Every structure is written in C-alpha cells, then in structure tokens.
Amino acid sequence: MEKNMPLGTSKEEFIRGIQEVLGKKERRPVESYQRLRESLADLEERLKVMWERLEGMRSQLLGALVETAAKMGWNVHRASSIEEALSYIRGLMESKGVKRVVRSDQEIFAALPLDQPLAHMDIRVTVMAQNLAGTPEELREEAASADIGITGVDYAIAETGSVVVIPRQGLSRLVSLLPSIHLAILQPHQVLESLEDIFLLRRQAYLQDGDMGSYMNFITGPSRTADIEQTIVIGVHGPKEAHMLILE
C-alpha cells in the first residue's frame, strides 16, 4: 500500500456530496470571505502598523503580561541584568534540587550563557539538538529524566499571559513538555498585545513561505485538570511548574 495514499471515500466524491447537500451551484462562496481576499502586501502593511503600536506601549505590555501570567499560574521573575538573571536561575536550581537540565538551542542562550554556571553547580546540561548532542532517542531519554527544561520563546501574549513556542531546528517539542518544570526566558521586544497579533504574524509567515512550520504551542502556566470532583489539580501530563524569566 502506497504510504501516502488516502483511504476511505475519494475527496472529490465526498466534497461533491456536500456541495449537493448544500444545493450549491458553484463551489466558490457567492460572497467571498473578506479575510481571504487579503494579499501578502495587505498583511505586511498591517504588520507594520502592529509593530508601531507595540513599540509605543512596551512597558505597558510588559506590565500586563506579568500581571496576567501570574494569574494564569506562571511563576514570573523580572531580571534587569544578566547577573540578576543568572542569580535567579541558580537560586531556582538550588531550591528545586535540580541535577539535570535540558535546554533548547536558541539565541537567548547566547545572551544568557548558563551552561558554565550550572556546570559549576554540578548540574548536567544537555542541549536538545541532534547536531550538537546525540540521537533522537538519546535526547528523548535525557528530556524524560531531566528535572527542568529551559527554553526561550518566540513571542509572548499579554492578553492571555502565554508564551508562544514554535518548534524547529534547535527547539524540540519535548524540551518544554517532558520535565516537570519548564523555565521560559523571554525579552520585552517579544511581547505581543493580543491573539490578533500572533495570528497576523503567523498568517503572514504562511503566505510568504507557503509553510509556517509543523507546530506551534501557546503555553499558559503549568498543566492542570479538574476531571476529578471538579477540583483543580496542577501538574498532570505536562509540567507541574511553569517559570517565566523576563530579561530586561
């Protein structure tokens, strides 16, 4: 059986069936959807306006993010220098008894070099990147037994108190998921205002490249459930703790 052969009813038959059910003469909508009439140029124009708006409200956005993120279950820490950030990280490692760390391979770690300081604390740091540290199986093993996963973020959303992580080379899907603690490090210029902003960005990326990557996550606080007696339990299959470090 050819690997990518669709199974079931043929696409044409299924969709034609739906067209009949709807009693439509033509496939296209009579009135086309406004959003879908936009061109790449239109989106880029809107993005320009968006970035200008965000530039003008940086500290406000940061304040809103911090407030909402805390409400949504993040442990939020603001650091106004590299030293402060490193000291915070060292303190976190100590208080949680961390022995093994996995981290992504992202630009933020060039700005905030933590491999050496952690090595000095006898903490093993593995970079979850195949070109640097090992086979997928080995990396997965490492992530499954690590105490904490540290990543940068692509964006943060003030409206919801979320970080946006877009897995790709150097950024594994599992590094922020398998360990029971996730530390997300972000910088003020990454903060967006609302859900509209992030989807405009991703839409532009899609229209430009015809591809926006395989995956994206909004992460808002630790994992949780209320499935037993409607009582909220923090920490189910995903991390039990979510820490946000803002490097200002």
Place this chain on the structure above:
Amino acid sequence: MCHVKTQDFKKASKKAVKDPKLQATLKRVMHHFDDARRDAIEEVTPQRWEELRQQGRKIKEHTLDNLDYYLEMLSERVSQAGGVVHFARDAKEATSIVAELVRSRSVKTVVKSKSMVSEEINLNHVLADIGVEALETDLGEYIIQLSEEAPFHIIAPAMHKTKEDVSDLFSKKLGTPHIERIDDLAAVARQSLREKFLKAEMGITGANFLVAETGTLVIVTNEGNGRLCTSAPRIHVAISGMEKIVPSLEDLPVFLRLLPRAATGQRITSYVSFINGPRRPQDEDGPEEFHLIITDNGRSRLLRDPELREALYCIRCGACLNICPIYRNVGGHAYGWVYPGPIGAVVSPIMVGLNKAKDLPNASSLCGACRDVCPIKIDIPHMLLNLRSKLMESPDPQERKRSLEDRVFAWAFLTLMHSPRMLALGHALGRILQRPFLRSGRIRRIPIPPFSVWTKSRDLPPLAKKSFHRIWEEELSQEE
C-alpha cells in the same frame, strides 16, 4: 465505548433521579463549571461577550453554508504541508481507515487524546478487537476507560465519580493502594501513562478547529496529553467531524476567547497546539506522518436541513449541559450516547435515528437557558420543536407513536379549546368536580394520576367562580 442506548432515556432518567449517590454528586459538582463561566463573562464584560458570540456565529454560518469550498481548501493545504487527508462517510469507513493505518504501520500501542468523534465510531473497541492497546490519556477519559463507562459530560467525562470511586477503581485495575488526595490520584495517571506516551507508535487526537486557509489543526487542552500525543509517537492521526472548519487563522481569536470561558471559565487553556502536517526534516522531533480523517457520520443530515444546520456550529463547550435543568437532574448517561444534554437531544436523534431516540427532543421544558448560554447562539429549543414536529409528521408509525396519556390530554385540550361553549361547559364541570379536593380554599392533593403527580409537591388554586370572559361581558365592557 459508545453503544446506542438512547431508546432507554425514560427508564434511565427515572433511575438517575432516584439514585441518591448520583443526585448528591450532581448537586455538589454541577454548578462549578457554570459559576466559572459566569465569572469569566463578567471579566470580559457581558457586552464584549455578546459581540464575541455574534462574531463566532457569523463565522460558523458562512463556513457551514460553504462547507464544500472550505473542505477543498483545507484538504489541499494539509496535503501541501505533507499530511494525508482521508474522508470517511460513516463510522465503519472511519474505523477501517484507522485499522488499515494501524495494520500497515505495525502499530502495537496507541495513545489517545480526547476525541468525541472517536467515541461516535466506537474506535477503542475496534482497536481492541485487532489487538492494539489503545489508551485514553485525558484523565477523565482514562478513568471511564478503566471503568468501561460512557462519558458523563463532554468536558469532564468522569464528573459523576467521587475521589473514593476513582481510588477504588485504580486499586482494582492498577493495583494501587487506597489514595486519599486528588493530587495523588492525578499523579497515578501521570506515572502510568508517561511510559506509554514514549513507547506508543501512534497518537490519535480529535480537533477543536481546522483552519482551511493554512491547513492547521488546533487542539485546546489543559493536561499536556494533547501535546504528548502529537509530539512523541511517530504517527499522528487526527479524527475530526467535518464541521470543525474555520476559514482563516485570524478567525481563531474569537473562538479561543469563547471556548475556554464557556467550557471551564478559563481565559485560555494551559496549551493551545497548532499542527501543520508532520515534522519538517530539520525539526528536532515530531511525528513523521500526519493523517487527518474528516468524518461525516450523519452530519450531512444536519447540514441538509436549514432548520437543523446550526447544530453544526457547536464548539463542544458543554455550557448547555451545565445549565440545563434536565441534565442537572439526570446526568449524562441517561442520554444514552456520546452527546448528552441539550445539544445531544438535537444531534443524537439525527445521527442515530429519530425512531431510536424519540424521547430526547421531549426531554426539555423549552426554558431556553441553553440558547442563552451557548457561545455560538445556537437556538436549541427551536431545533427541539422542529424534531418534535418531525416525529409527529413521520411516515413511520413507530416514530409517531405517543402514549395513551398524551393522546387523551391532546384530545381533551383540542375539544375544550375548539369552542367557547365547550370551554365554558368544561369550566362549569370543573368547578363541581374540584369541590371534594378543596382544603382551606386550595387544591392540595388529587389522588388520581396524573393529577396525583402534579399535586405531590404543589398546590393548585381553585377554578374561579366566573371566567374572565364572563366578568368582561357582565361588568368590564360596560361604559360608565
């Protein structure tokens, strides 16, 4: 696990109402979600909420009216991203697609994230039959899989279970000791499922939204199992109803604001995951294969009927369940299939057959609370009335069949209301017949059924000496 038991609704709901443990649990937990929803709406302000509802409905209306167009776009874009799109007209086709994928890829273990469609098609049973270990990973689904029950509620499938129930269940099925704290019960699930996530060859999920423009699958979760099912196994299969489509990525903010608030009162869930086909070659991890199975399974029947089409706007928040006085008293199992509550009373009869579920459209006082809380403004009472008249006008005598009681009362009502003289005669007769039952000027108890049931917990005022009609004729219409 979803055999059709909709025909037992009357019996099952009678049993539920008499079950003291169930009633106590319902009383204790039922209001949580609804209270949370109210608080969340207060927070965004009711005006803003109303705006969102209207926007959401508009998007769904346009999309469903042009479902063929958007299905085509979605299918193209998912394929461009490297995914394979399969179309399944019914449950049998859907399960055989999964079975074939499982067989041809030598899959032994499947981890499943929440999918109501998979319950419609009885997927777990089919997989078990072919020797595949298929584990539910959503905590509530995990619990009812172990206890072999149907889901009790769309959002919280194990809502009817106390923590003692769960502890006993885990002891029985997993060999764990008695566990007192709910945290520790969740930890048991985390522990026992973690290795399965990492060893399973296939993850099966549902879909909350499908974005046509970019071919994106959106999954809205809290527990992290949705992320694990779509990140760890080498094959990801998503099964979705065909109605989950929205046109553009920029349509998502409206729904991401409506769904979490209406369902659990959250501003947003812990995770929202967006999937565009399988991993790219340069990704560190992620599935090598992505399959999307788009399912009809009776939805085209709802689509075809302009009066019922809006049932497909449903985003599965469960708000209508939480507010419904019927659901709050009988719970989810009485409805006998995958979808309970008000929305279930509409879609189950159409999907399993009106003649198998004819009590469901009548399981309503038409109070309209469901319509008021629905984030997409679905007019459920309107559809229930429509189903009732479909039943009455059905060519099938089984569907038309009503109880003797119903028919007697319908006849009496028609006769009395047919002519003013009949009504006046009925009134006069009633004033005589009521006399033996009057106590201190009120009718407290009439021992003859069905009056006996009506007067068990309420008193009735007596029929007045003169009807308003007479008072009007004799006094009020006179000019001073």
